[in-house]
Each structure stands twice: as C-alpha cells, then as structure tokens.
Amino acid sequence: MASHETRIPASGHDASVPAPQVDTAAPEARHEPGPDPVCAASDFARQAAGDRRSPAAKRKARNERGLTTLEWLLIVAAVAGIAALAVVLVQNVVSDVSEQVAGSNARFVAAQLAGEQIVVEAKRPKDDQPRSVEDWGDWERHYETKCDRLRITYGDAGVEEEDVANMFKRPTDEKRTDPLDDDDVLSAAISGVPEAGKPQAVCTISE
Secondary structure, three states, X not given: OOOOOOOOOOOOOOOOOOOOOOOOOXXXXXXXOOOOHHHHHHHHHHHHHOOOOOHHHHHHHHHHHOOOHHHHHXXXXXXXXXXXXXXXXXXXXXXXXXXXXXXXXXHHHHHHHHHHHHHHHHOOOHHHOOOOOOEHHHHHHHHHHHHHOHHHHOHHHOOOHHHEEEEEEOOOOOOOOOEOOXXXXXXXXXXXXXXXXXXXXXXXXXX
C-alpha cells in the first residue's frame, strides 16, 4: 500500500489560505482625498467676479448668519438718538407748560391790580372824574361797567364772571340824579354796605 505524504510549504502556511495583502507602496505615493477642484474653482470664480446673488438670497444668508457688529452698533446708535430726542421733547413740553402757567398767573395778578385801580379812580374828586360822570347814577354805571370789562380783558387768565365782585353804590342819603358835589363823600367810599355819606366802591378779582 502506497503511503501518502502531505507536503507542507516551506513557509509553514497552508497554501489553501490566501496570504494577506500588504500595501507595499511608498508613503509618498499614497493618495489622500482632497477638495474637489471643480468646487474650489467655482468658489474662486464667484469671489473674483463678486457676489451676484439676488437681494433676497443675500438677505436670507445674512439672516442665517445673524446681525454683524456694525449693524448692532447702528441699532444702538438709533435707539440712543430716539431716547435723546424723547428727552428733549419732554423738556420742551414741560418748559412750555411752565411758561403758560407762569404767564397765566401773572395775568391774573394784573387783573386784580386793575380792579384795585378802578376803586382808586372811583374815589377821586369830581374834577378828576370822566366828563360823562355828572351825578351818582353816572358814577355807578361808569365804574360798574369798567369793572365788568375785566373778565373780558383778562379772560385768558381764567377770570370768570363769578370771580369778579363788582359793586358801586351811592350813599344811602343820595339819589341817582343828585350831582357829585362833595369830594369828601367820594373819597370816603368803603367796601362794605353803603351808608349815609359813604358810597360803596368794590372791584375785586378772587380765585
């Protein structure tokens, strides 16, 4: 019976098993993936020729990136300008209102002084009275009318009819048709109820 011998390769490996493949190429000869030359050329051409995207595309790209530092600075500056303008407007309004109030108060005081001056004029002697004032009826009518006009002249200061106390009455011992022939009686005019020898002369403005 013939004997069978199993031959073993000299290398000591089973010939039926394929040997592992070893990359024997030199390191410098290996190929590493790099940027696509076509895309790179396209990006370079777009940068060289300028960004020709539509405004909508640019806005979309900018929105995706967010606001730039310059845009934030512009926004902050605009807000600060609006705030400063608001402060100036408020100051102007306050100043105008203060001036109006001060002017109104000054006019009201002027109305009060005018009323006092009318009383002074009513007490003057007969020779210093207007020519139209001949008797006690003329005297009452003249100064009541003059005092009543104050609410019209100083109406812008808030002077109203109920603010004016207007009373010019002859003495109780005189008739309306009696002439003004006694300067002492005129000068004796009082603010209260008229009496014998004392007419009433009142023209006051109260708040």
